[in-house]
Amino acid sequence: MGRSNQRATTGNHGGSMKFAIIGDIHGFWDARDTAYFNRSDYAALLFVGDFAPWTGSLRVARMLSALTRPAWAIPGNHDAVTRLQLYAAIRHRRLLGELTAIGMGRRVRQLAAALGPVRLGGFSLDTLPDGIGLLTARPHAMGPDYFYYRSYLKRRFGVGDFTASAARLQALVELAPRRLIILAHNGPAGLGNTPDAPFGSDFNPAWGDFGDPDLRGAIACAHASGRTLLAVVAGHMHHRNRKHGAARTTVACDGKTLYLNAAYVPRMRRDGSHRHHIALTIDGNSVTAEAVFVGSDGGVQAREPLEPRTQHDPAP
Ligand SMILES: [Fe+2]
Numbered sequence: 001m002g003r004s005n006q007r008a009t010t011g012n013h014g015g016s017m018k019f020a021i022i023g024d025i026h027g028f029w030d031a032r033d034t035a036y037f038n039r040s041d042y043a044a045l046l047f048v049g050d051f052a053p054w055t056g057s058l059r060v061a062r063m064l065s066a067l068t069r070p071a072w073a074i075p076g077n078h079d080a081v082t083r084l085q086l087y088a089a090i091r092h093r094r095l096l097g098e099l100t101a102i103g104m105g106r107r108v109r110q111l112a113a114a115l116g117p118v119r120l121g122g123f124s125l126d127t128l129p130d131g132i133g134l135l136t137a138r139p140h141a142m143g144p145d146y147f148y149y150r151s152y153l154k155r156r157f158g159v160g161d162f163t164a165s166a167a168r169l170q171a172l173v174e175l176a177p178r179r180l181i182i183l184a185h186n187g188p189a190g191l192g193n194t195p196d197a198p199f200g201s202d203f204n205p206a207w208g209d210f211g212d213p214d215l216r217g218a219i220a221c222a223h224a225s226g227r228t229l230l231a232v233v234a235g236h237m238h239h240r241n242r243k244h245g246a247a248r249t250t251v252a253c254d255g256k257t258l259y260l261n262a263a264y265v266p267r268m269r270r271d272g273s274h275r276h277h278i279a280l281t282i283d284g285n286s287v288t289a290e291a292v293f294v295g296s297d298g299g300v301q302a303r304e305p306l307e308p309r310t311q312h313d314p315a316p
């Protein structure tokens with residue numbers, strides 16, 4: 001199928017397929033969002049995590065359980081954790097982190113149950129419509145400066161550091177279909193070290209590139225193995241700079257893969273208008289994306305193309 005410059009309007013027609021990427025919700029979701037996506041013809045919905053306003057994701061998760069489109073999600077660093085646990089993570093308090101991680105497995109199971117048909121992943125592999133692989137990366141990712149939520153990840157997955165995480169992700173890549181998408185909470189290293197880079201540190205510019213090295217390793221493995229990695233979708237690093245409100249670059253391309261940061265926070269205005277998500281269109285091996293803003297009446301208020309575009313070689 002040749003490249004199409006048209007913006008597809010249906011989920012799957014003539015080889016073109018659309019996916020919705022929903023960035024960090026942080027409490028900003030209501031029944032109108034659910035109704036909008038249930039009316040939509042997206043082939044699938046992908047949630048990058050951070051459902052909770054701060055902590056406490058179950059209220060949003062129960063609303064998401066009413067979604068009728070196929071949907072997948074990864075937990076963010078605010079999901080299935082307590083306030084004290086998040087504090088311990090932010091402060092790098094290892095002992096407190098281990099103590100407060102007790103019960104995290106149960107909280108993750110509660111979150112998965114509350115999400116109902118929305119499948120909650122993490123170090124997992126699924127198949128999207130049209131046979132596209134979905135690799136869900138390390139859950140609860142929070143940045144490369146510390147291996148956050150280590151005791152939970154070690155207990156649940158046997159993964160206790162970035163090296164082990166990279167190995168687990170690369171093993172999943174080797175099992176993945178030839179064409180795939182990666183769903184992550186934080187994005188990969190390698191997309192820039194300035195505060196306005198897709199995953200650059202804005203809260204402390206001296207920290208530079210705040211993307212995750214284990215995810216970068218998985219991407220390198222996908223490329224080296226000849227797979228067509230259509231897109232890597234993530235969030236976590238919010239679009240607005242925390243210090244001065246400047247806008248972040250939210251899309252990148254390395255000539256093989258499209259990278260999207262979907263964390264437009266808050267994802268709607270106070271009056272309930274301008275609800276953000278990203279529409280990802282896959283037409284053969286051509287991938288395009290646009291930001292979509294939906295009004296509280298369910299109508300589309302604006303569409304903004306997210307450049308650059310990428311053209312992959314045909315999959316073998
Ligand atoms: Fe977030």
Ligand SMILES: [Fe+2]
Pocket residue numbers: 024050076077078142185235236237
């Ligand atoms: Fe986050």
